[in-house]
Amino acid sequence: MKKIILIPDSFKGTMSSIEVCSVMEQTIHYHCPAAKVVCVPVADGGEGTVDAFLQAVGGKKIPVRVQGPFFEEVEAFYGWLPGDVAVIEMAAAAGLPLVGDCRQVEKATTYGVGEIMHHALLHGCKKIVIGLGGSATNDGGCGAAAALGAVFKNHAGEEFVPTGATLQQIVSIDLSAVKKKFENVECVTMCDIDNPLCGVEGAAAVFGPQKGADAAMVDLLDKGLAHMAAVIKQSTGREVLALAGAGAAGGMGAGTVAFFSSSLQRGIETVLDTVGFDDLLQDADMVFSGEGKIDAQSLRGKVVLGVAQRTKKAGVPLVCVVGAIGDGIDGAYEQGVTAVFSINRMPMPFKEAALHSKENLAIAMDNIIRLIK
Numbered sequence: 591m592k593k594i595i596l597i598p599d600s601f602k603g604t605m606s607s608i609e610v611c612s613v614m615e616q617t618i619h620y621h622c623p624a625a626k627v628v629c630v631p632v633a634d635g636g637e638g639t640v641d642a643f644l645q646a647v648g649g650k651k652i653p654v655r656v657q658g659p660f661f662e663e664v665e666a667f668y669g670w671l672p673g674d675v676a677v678i679e680m681a682a683a684a685g686l687p688l689v690g691d692c693r694q695v696e697k698a699t700t701y702g703v704g705e706i707m708h709h710a711l712l713h714g715c716k717k718i719v720i721g722l723g724g725s726a727t728n729d730g731g732c733g734a735a736a737a738l739g740a741v742f743k744n745h746a747g748e749e750f751v752p753t754g755a756t757l758q759q760i761v762s763i764d765l766s767a768v769k770k771k772f773e774n775v776e777c778v779t780m781c782d783i784d785n786p787l788c789g790v791e792g793a794a795a796v797f798g799p800q801k802g803a804d805a806a807m808v809d810l811l812d813k814g815l816a817h818m819a820a821v822i823k824q825s826t827g828r829e830v831l832a833l834a835g836a837g838a839a840g841g842m843g844a845g846t847v848a849f850f851s852s853s854l855q856r857g858i859e860t861v862l863d864t865v866g867f868d869d870l871l872q873d874a875d876m877v878f879s880g881e882g883k884i885d886a887q888s889l890r891g892k893v894v895l896g897v898a899q900r901t902k903k904a905g906v907p908l909v910c911v912v913g914a915i916g917d918g919i920d921g922a923y924e925q926g927v928t929a930v931f932s933i934n935r936m937p938m939p940f941k942e943a944a945l946h947s948k949e950n951l952a953i954a955m956d957n958i959i960r961l962i963k
Contacts, residue, residue: 693802704737731845
């Protein structure tokens with residue numbers, strides 16, 4: 591084998607995708623020292639997304655001071671990739687870890703996320719990739735839009751920066767300044783959930799409680815997002831209320847679409863497009879992917895399926911190395927997976943197996959490469 595691509599998801603609770611790539615690469619090079627190994631650790635939009643992209647395609651991490659979840663100053667960052675692509679983890683400026691035990695979702699803002707975007711735009715980025723995940727907010731992305739020049743006004747005609755508690759005060763939205771900034775810039779949002787903006791499956795109901803909202807606050811936040819959606823439709827003509835993924839990250843999914851004309855894209859598709867996966871496949875002999883557990887759920891748009899669809903089209907074998915093999919994976923072979931192997935050598939509880947995950951992965955890869963050779 592002359593060229594092998596590694597593109598695993600993380601093994602939840604045991605190994606990050608970068609760690610999985612490292613173990614796989616070491617084992618391959620032990621047997622095939624001359625082989626070219628291309629590592630593409632998978633990012634899902636949450637914590638570690640910037641590092642994963644930088645590991646995959648190179649670039650640099652750019653530090654920037656912005657306003658945090660409660661408008662306090664925090665140290666944040668974003669990634670700058672070849673081709674003038676900026677990758678932003680919204681959690682870097684508006685994440686739950688930044689608020690600690692002070693979970694007041696109704697007061698939290700995405701303003702700092704917009705400041706990071708503004709910094710990237712000022713430095714000439716041509717594309718912005720926004721990773722959604724781990725947010726402490728429920729402001730529908732209004733804070734981020736305000737940081738980029740959007741003007742929100744209340745009944746008194748006063749300009750303000752809406753948070754979850756004040757979304758119902760929005761009377762008008764002027765996005766002219768934002769549109770100008772994005773005239774020649776593409777925006778893509780990594781979004782792996784399909785929750786709508788409001789209702790029992792919406793942002794407030796599903797994710798609000800973990801951000802500190804009680805039942806009364808969930809109701810207030812939900813009504814605020816519904817009101818915001820109505821004003822967005824009136825001001826821009828965009829319909830985001832029932833949009834799949836609109837409820838991600840406290841309604842930030844809806845906000846990126848409405849305010850930045852972003853597309854909502856599954857994380858794996860964003861990764862594959864950003865790293866030029868189709869081009870990488872052209873002279874590849876084999877691809878290795880994997881995740882903590884493969885089952886029927888894995889065939890509903892997760893990493894393995896996304897990779898399989900591309901490798902099948904290119905005619906390149908795809909081997910999945912996983913922690914556990916569940917039921918209902920027959921469809922994986924039809925979708926393009928060549929073979930599936932579990933790294934677990936003997937039955938044991940997950941807590942015990944997790945302690946040996948790297949060792950078990952190395953042994954499994956060793957045997958697979960021996961077989962291939």
